[in-house]
Structure formats: C-alpha cells, structure tokens
Amino acid sequence: MTADEIEEYLAPMRHEYADPRSLILPALRYAQGEAGWLPPASMSAVAEATGFTEAYVESVASFYDRCYLEPVGRRVLNVCVTLSCMLRGSDEIFDHIADYLGLDGEGTTGDGMFTLQRVQCIGACDRAPCLQVDSGEQVGPLEPADATCLIDDLRDLPAPERYER
Amino acid sequence: MADQPRTLMTLTINGQVVQAAKGTMLVDAAAAVGIEIPIFCYEPRLGAPIGACRMCLVEVEGMRGLQTACSTPVAPDMVVSTDSEVAAEAQDGVLELLLANHPLDCPVCDKGGECPLQDRTFRFGPGETRTLEPKMHFPKPLDLSPLVALDRERCIACFRCVRFSQDVAEDGHLTFQERGDHIEIATASGDPYEGRFTGNTIDLCPVGALTSNPYRFVSRPWEITNTPSVCAGCAMGCNIEITTRDNEVKRLTGRPEPNMAVEEGWICDRGRWGYPALRGDDRLPGAVLVDGVGRRSVPLERALGVAADMLIPHEARVGILLGEVVTVETGFLAMELGDRVGAAPAMVRRMGIPGDGLGLMRALPGAQMDDLDHADLVLVLGGDPCSQQPVAELRIRKARRRGVPVVVVGPRPTALDASCEVVRTAPGQMTDAVVAIREHLDGTRRAIVLWDEADLAAEPGAAEEIARAMAVTEGARAIEMCADVSGPGLRALGISADADLLEAIEAGGIDVLVTISADPTAGPAGDRWAAALDGVGTIIEMASYRSGLTDRAALVLPLLTPLEEEGVLVSMAGRAQRLRPGAREAAGAAAAWEVLIGITHRLGRPVPDRTPAQAFARLAARHAPFAGMDYGTLDREGAVIAAAVATPDPRRPEAGGEGLVIVPCTPVFGDATAHRSDALASVREPTHVGLAPVEAQRLGVRTDSRVRITTPHGEAVLPLRVDSRLHEGAAYLVMGDPAVRAMHLLPVDRGPVRANVTAVAREDVVT
C-alpha cells in the first residue's frame, strides 16, 4: 500500500478531525486491509500519509491487539477465553481447534492459512463459547464439531479482497 | 514581566507551615522547605505532570485516598502528610513494584551511585523484595545509537525519555512500544535514535536504562568529581557539568540545577560529546620554539621568557589577534599586554564580524531565553538556531507549544519549518520580508526577535529597517544569535574586528603578531592573510590545537581549552557566566590568562592580577557593560551585561558581480570540535556545498559530486549536496572541519560575496 493510496482514503475524512493525528488509526486499519498485517513498508506509508514519524506510528500500532506487526495467516481465528466463555468450554474449543490445525497452542499453520489465537472478551458472552474470524461476526455457542466445520468452510474460500481485522 | 501577581497560599506539610505560590505542585512546595517526596516521572521541564509512576503518593486531609504530590496543586489550608504511615507504606509499595522487574545489577550499572532509583530505595524503599517471580528478561544492552545505549531490563517506564523526544525535542523518534508489562522504549524498527539532543534522555533517565556509550564503564561515581561550567560550543552559553577523573574529562552533562534563563538543563549532543577532542591528535602538547638552532620543544616557563623577549624591542609594532572562542579575561589581558609592548599600544583585534550596520539592532532592549516563555510572538530572523545555537531551538519549540506564533524568516531551511510559519527570502534579500515582519509585530506586546548576526550583518539595510519596526513595537525585545562565542564579550570590551589589522599587516605596519586561539589563514580571506603574514617578522601563536600557523610561528604556546580553564564567557543574550576548569589534559599547556600574565611579568611590567577573578574584577571596573560584577555575583546564574549604546554605522555594500550568492553556514555539528571528537563521528556534518536542484541541474551535478567553488577570495573543491529546500541563486557553504578549508572563500569582513561553482571532473557530471 502506498502513501498516496492512503492519502486518497483519508482525504474525505480529514475535515472531521481537528488534529491530523486522529487519522493514524484509520490509516493503519486501512493499510492493514491490504495484506492482513502491517509490514514495515505499510507502516512507512502510513507515516508519510499522516505526517508523523515511523517510530510514532509503530508505537501507536503496537499498542493495539488488532494491529498486527508480524505476519498472520489468511484467516485469524480469535477464540475468546475470558470468564464467561471459559465457563462454557472455550478452553476445550481452543484445544480442539489447535489439534485440528496441528498447532501446538497459538500460532500460524504451516500453509499460512490460519492463525489461531486466544483473545479477551469480544462482547458476545451470550454466544459463549464463541469465536471470531478476523473481525467478522462473533459466532457461537460453538461445539467442537461446529468449529471444525467452520474451519473447513473457510479453507475453501478464496483470500478476502480486503482484510478486516 | 507580564506575569500575574503571585498569590501565596499557606498550607501545612508534615506539621510544617509552608507558603507557596498558587499553581505550585505539592512536591515543589515540600522541596522548598526541605521535605523530599520521592518522584520518578515528574519533570516539569517536560510539560504538565503525567502522574504515571505513582511514587509521590501522599495523604491530604479531606481528600479521598492518596494523592500524587507531583500533580496536586497547593490549596489554602491544605494539610498534607508525606511521611505518615499510610503515605510511607504507599511509597514503599510502589518501590517494591518498581523493583519487581528491575534487575538488581547496581554493581555493574553505570548509574550505580548516582541513581535516583537506588537512592530512593535506600530512603523510602522496602526492607525486602518479596517477589518470587522470574523477572522480565531482555537481551542485554542495545545501542539506541552509537551514542546512547538502552538496557531495557532496567527501564521503569517513567516516560521521561519518550516525553523528551516527543514533546521537547519534538523529533518523534523515541517511543514506547507494546503495552502493559511488555512496554519498552524503541525507535522505528530499530533505527538509531539520532538527533541533535538525544543525550538529554540520559540525564533524564532516573535509572541506568539509558547510558552514554562513550562513558560506559569509564568510571564509578565515587571516583569522579563534577564541576559546573559553561559550554563554549556556541554562543548560547548552556550550563554544563564536567565530570573529571584522573585529570581527564570523562563526561559532560546538563547541569542538574539548570540555568532556567539559558538552557533549562538541556544541552545538545555536540556540546555533550565534544570533549574527546581534548585528546585529539592535533592537540598541542607543549611549547615549541623556532630559532637559529632549529625547531625544538622548550619548557613553558622558558617560552614565556622568549615571548617577552620577542615583544620587548620598543620600536616593534605589535598586533594581537583573538579567536572566536576566548574568555573576556583573555581579551582584557591581551589589551593589557598590548599596552605594555611596542612603540605604540598594540592593535588588539578579534576574528569576527565587524558589526557595521548592526548598531540599531544591538541597542534594542535585550531579552533572555526564558522571556520566550512569556512572549506573544517569536520571530527568528536569519540564521538557523537549530544548527548554530541548537538549544535555542528547544526554547523556541517550547514557546510554539504554548500556542505562540513562531515565524522563521530567512534564506535557510531550518528544522523549525515544519511546525512554524516560514517566510523564505532570497539570499541577501531579507529586506523583502520587512513588510511581513512589520505585520507580524503589529499589535504584539511581548514579541521576542532572535536575529542572526551574520545574516543581518550581510544586510545592514534590512537590519536597520527591522530595528526601526521593533523600536516602535511595544514590548518588543531582541536576542542576537551570535556567530562567534567570544563576540559578545570582546565587543563589550571595545575590541573590534580584524579587517584593519590585516590592512596594517599588508602595509608592513606590524612586526610581531600574537594570535590567541586564532588562525586567520583558515578564516575569511585566509589566502590574503597567508600572503600578508609572510611580511610579519615574528608570529607568536597561542593555541590549543595545531593550525595553519603552527609551522610559520616562531614560538608556539600551548593553551588550555574552555573545558580546562577558568574565565568568563558572555552568551549571545549578554549573560556573563563562569567557566570552571574540569581538568588539565595537556600537561604542558596553560590557560591564556596565565600565559598573558606571565609574559607581562617577564616584560618587567606586570599586571597586578594573579587570578582570572582579579583580572575580571579589574575589567569590570573599567568597562561599563560589566559594571558591578565580580565572580561572586556571577556565581550561580551569571549576570547580564549592559546593552550597547546605539552608534551610527557605516553600511556595507551588496554582493556585486556574477555567480551564486554564498550563504555561509557554520553548524556546531560541523565545527572543529565535532570533527576532532570521534564520539561524534556518526552525527558530524562534513564541510560541503548545498545547492537547490535547479542549480545542480544547470551545472549537471548531483549529490556527492565534487564541485569547484571560486570567489574573489579563493577557491575550494568540496562535495555537493542537492537539497530541494534550498533557494536557487545561492550556494550554501557549510563549513567548520579544520581539515577542509572553506572559510577563506569569504571576504575578511564576512560580507556578502558571490561564487562561481563548477563541476570538478568528468565523473562528477551527470549526463
């Protein structure tokens, strides 16, 4: 993603903020949409488009869980493990998915297809145990079999045009 | 000053009745009566308190829970307890948590012995650390830059360094990354933290997380002595502290008790890491005499006698030339010596800008750097404080952060441009901006104008008009950004610039020339000087470093440097401040004042002074600007000398002829010290020529091409940098490396000049 593209994306919203610093997070989210994470080149592009230093942009990005500074899989499987989900079996779901993907806990599959991670409460405790693919709809309550089906379906989908994470 | 009247409030701290001005924070109110409340993150020079470390928790009657004393302002009748059981337990608790992940590696830590964390742990800390958890581990120290090392394990996340980078230097390069207990200090993907002020983060760090690479493992606190002094790197006059061990300067830092009217505790990296120059290869180790026998070393004592002998013949006509960095005592004693030799009083001159046409500017009411904190407009006229008087940049930025308009006028791009209003003028055409300057001044009441001596001297017409505009602006005051460190002090003694000395030499009117830290052959019109000096019978050179004169001099007397000698320097804002010697690194060298006094004794016409203090007292009695001063009155913060009286000035001509106008630039990171100090290798600026892209295109050259630059005064071959921020029609001559001559391209009065620039060789031409 180039600085020009980011600038073009930001242009219509610039007037909404009294300080251009506010554009950093929208810019980061937008830049992340391209590859699903923020490679150094995207980070520099965000810095250039917003007028702040790379160090500053990196420091902002690294604060937020959903800005990825390292590569992740084509799909990120976020398994909520906070209290309500735990009480309803999120640890078991997590272990099951890890098993199914051949992962030893959190991590990315060898084919780069999936990144599995534990996340904190995603505001869907009524659907516990629940899972969120990227920042899509929170799905649940999940049984191990549901999780496996979901993963199989995802595997057949092409890579998204833009990543929403 | 436009401050509101200070409302005093009465409160009680630990049973003691305390008075403090409205707005004072509890920590400061307590400190004023000797009660120490422990702090880590609090540092008012970084901006409003952030209350992050929670070290300063105290009890305030009637307020729920504990309060952070760093961010709680005093209030009438407040009852505060900083050492009650609850408060003490809280402070102890925070320390315990701070230490939870701190490696207790004090014995190998550079900060050990002068570490606030260590001190506070002794004073306020836990009897025991109960944590059993493994501490956070990071791979050992990381070079943040060649100059600054970071040990992440020791960091207590107090935010000081990061706030300095983000909010004071505003370079934006040092940040926190990650969050929670993973938080760490970092730059972008490991880029070095380089800038003009990075070393201040070391002074700010309350633990040993940020340390100076050149100082790493050099000494332990109990082996060193610290001496307060003043940096002679530029005319800003920043207060420093010199750390010495075994008679060597080991470290320079900002002054722990800053001079708030000058540098506010900040210093630039050139000032901080220039000291290795003292031990440079070209340091003059001892006196050298050239006579019928040949060239040989002589003891200093002998050399003084020889110097006297050389000056004794009463018919000799003597000239004394002072360099850009000498103390006022040296200037004064040079005049005293001048009165005692030769047929007529010697011509005592200084290398520097004559100041023609600047009389009106200089007679304007002066200001101090802290007046910027109350200004309602800051105008920077010419020059580039960011590279020539770096710490001034920090004070200007501080004003801008307050929301004050800052307007930068002149031909040079500066680091302030991105955040300030810029009025770019064509080189030599500052007059074009006078209307804009008037408009900006209009309606202000506390405008401060920082003006560049060199640029305005080259344009006295503009200087006069600006001075007039300021004179009719209510409350407007000026600070001169001097090109030479000695300039303000020597001018106050009435010592004028050297052009007429050169003419006298050329006319055969000088038999003996004494130079004091001055090499005119490397200065403006250096070629002319070199030729003229052939006609001088005897040259006595007093200097700290080898120069172009060293081989021509009949006698070389080695001098101490400003870090090693005692004396007074006058800053660009007219503040007389004391140098105090840190060490004497060249065993065979002496301070200029010692040498001068010694010669008067050998002449049999001694001055009455035995110390620089006595010399200063005498000069203060004789020279009105210093009236009433002595070393005692200068002790802590110095004192401001009286302003000059306006004198009508001759004007200088414009730069005639053909070619590109030369814009001379003398960045401190490009000066001789920066080139002599290996510590600064990564940040020093080489001597070079800067051109706008159009000019480069016209010549068919590009960055790194070598170009030949010719003026009526000389010729040089220098590397080129093409920079789109530069003005067309000009050659920006960046100089200072003692190994590369470039200054000689300028006329002796450093007036305007044009240059012819051409590509040197085929391979330098872009096709």
Add this chain to the structure above:
Amino acid sequence: MPEFHVVYRHREYGRPLTTLAEYTRVGGFLGLRDAIAMSSDDVLYAFHRSGLRGRGGAGFPMGRKASFLPKNTGKPTYVVCNADESEPGTFKDREIIEQNPFQLIEGIAIAAHAVGCERAYIYIRGEYEAQATVLDAALAETREAGHLGPDALGEGRPFDITLYRGSGAYICGEETALLESLEGKRGQPRLKPPFPAVAGLYGCPTLINNVETLAALPPIMHRGPDWYAALGPEKSPGTKVFSVSGHVLRPGNYEVVLGRTTLRELIVDMAGGLRPGRQVKAVWPGGSSVPVIGAGSLDVPLDYESLEGVGTFLGSGGCIVMDDTGCIVRACHRLAQFYRHESCGKCTPCREGTGWLENILGRMVEGRGRGDDDIRMLEGLFGRISGRTLCALADGAVMPVQSALELFRDEFVRVAHEGSPRPAPMTEAPVG
C-alpha cells in the same frame, strides 16, 4: 417484574429497527424534535430531572456531568459516545447498535443540542466490525434524511457524527484513554483532573457517555423526564440492561426497571436458571470488575444502592454467573489474565501489580502454589495496587479477586496447597 423496554425499543416491536423508515414509524426522532424545540439549558435540566445515571460503569448522574461543560470557551464542544464495550460479561451496547442504531444516533444528537456540539464521535471497539457496519449504514441514512448535516439541529445548526473504530484494547473504554486513542495516540489514560468535561477531546470541553446512556435520551425527551424518573427508585431511576452470561441456560440481554427485579429473578426467571441440580456459587453482577457475591445475596434488588448494600456494584450490568461446578480460583486467575493483558503499562502499580497477581493465581491453579504464603502475598498485594493507580482498571482487577478471597477463603487455601484441575465446562446449548 417483566422486562421493560426503553433502550431496547426494537424488542417492543419484535424486530430490529435497522432502517430509518421503521424507526420513524415507531416514533423515532420525536425526542430530538422535542429537544430542539427547547433551549439547551432546558434540555440539560431535563437530563438532570430524569435522574438518568451513566450506564457505562460508574453510574455518574448524566445531567450533572453534562452541566459541567463550560460554556463560551471559544473552543468547540464535543460529544463522544463510548461504544468500546469491552468489559467482560457485557454485551448490551452491541444489541442497541445492531438492532436499534437510530435511537443511539438520536440520543447523541439530543446530547449535542444540549451542550452545543457540532461534531460527535462514536468510538466503537474494533472487534465490533459487523456492528460498525450497521451503524455506518444507519448514519448514512440519517444524514440523507437531514437529521445529520448542515441543518441537523435546526436551520443553520449543523451537526454530524463520526464513527471511529478502535483496534483491540479494553483500556480504550476508560474515558480518557478513549480520548487519547481518538486523538491518534496510544490509548493510555490521562491524569484527572482536568476531567473531559473541561479538557477532553483535543483539549476542548467534551461530554462522554456510554451507548446505553445516550440511547435513553430520546424517550426521556419525548415522554418527559418525569416519566423516566418515576420508573424505579428515586436515586436509581429508569431501566437498565443486564447482560447475563456464564452458567445460565438462557444467556442474553434483559432490560428491566431498576429496583423492581431481584438478581434471582434475573438469573432464574429471565436467564433461564441453571442446569438441573446446580446451585449458584458466585455472581459478578456488574461486569468482571466488580466484587463477586455469593448465593446468599441473590435476593438483592437490581439497582445501584441495593447492590452496593451487598458489597458489589451495578457496574456495566454484565452479570456473570458461575454455578457450583466452577472453581473460584480458576475464575479469578482467568480474570487476572485479562487485566494483565489489558493493563496499558502507564502506571507502576497496575503494570507490575496485575502481572504479579496473575502469576500468583496461576501457580496456585497449576498446583505450584506456596500454600499460606501465597495467600498472604495476595492479601499484601491488593493494598499495594488498589487506590494507587492512574485509572480504575487496576481497582477492577483487584476487586473481584479480593472479594472472592474473602468469600471463598477455604477454597483459596485448598487450591494454594493442592492446585485445581480443569473442571468440566457447561456444554448445554442455551435454550430459547
């Protein structure tokens, strides 16, 4: 008492109100119309009279907060809607955004009119991408209809709303951290005072309220503040949504009139109760940051004062229920993991203390505990963290654990000595 829908108007109508037409048909934007007809001071007074308290957690009276904003400062005034909803156990705002977004937009416009604001922001957590999409569409439709735009608050009185997406950080729900984040910085809380009302977004006066708080404004303005104030007890009037989760058979959101429903009714009658044969063991009634209470407190009426009376808080209304199959130390450890992960790192007691807390609980659960020494260490640690931090996150980390240790001391001692095996989770699908 049955459910009573004020902010969940969509439930009254049995379907999501996600088009402007539908929302208008059920009386949408009448509250704004009525508010605009009044002076801003009168609207502020109406907020005040309604007795509405902040629904984001702290329960501060909304009208009072709005009246703190200084007038005529020469600076813009901002309204910020806190849609960060990250408190574990809380998912009530999500439903408002998903199914009744226009009521929130209308509420924000009313607040904007009251404090003289031309641009408001909704800060929504990054994980609510699907919800943000609904809101985006609703905002666009509202703009098209002229309720946002140059004449939104009357002829020549512009007003608009910007939707700002967070990116995964619980702390950004804390109001000053939210403002930092919205200003493009790391979401680290600011020292208070100054409070956002005086120096908030970009240093300007700012009113910041939770989604549910703002969504209550349209009915308050349309039906009158006195109507609202008459719902529920004097100090805690109105309705509140409780999000019930954990070991209940019908987890979900239930909007009730404050003071009229007991915790037992909420858990048993509304949320379907527990599995047969199971008993309530522990309840965090106001999100994970409040003190836990036991089965003995189930008959407490749900309102601010009554819950305080049994040693806990109403908080955000995220009611997490654990039955007697659960291990309290495990639950505490899981929460401690949450707070450690979410600590911003700015202040010492939180940065260092939350990690330490998690370490102790972790080794206890894993059977590496040090018995009574660990219990003592825990007890010592609570005091070194709570009340000493920059923001309330760390208090929220301590309260559930500290209260649990008091309530279930024996179990803590046992686990500190013996560890705690992973219990079988509840696997029953929710009913209904």
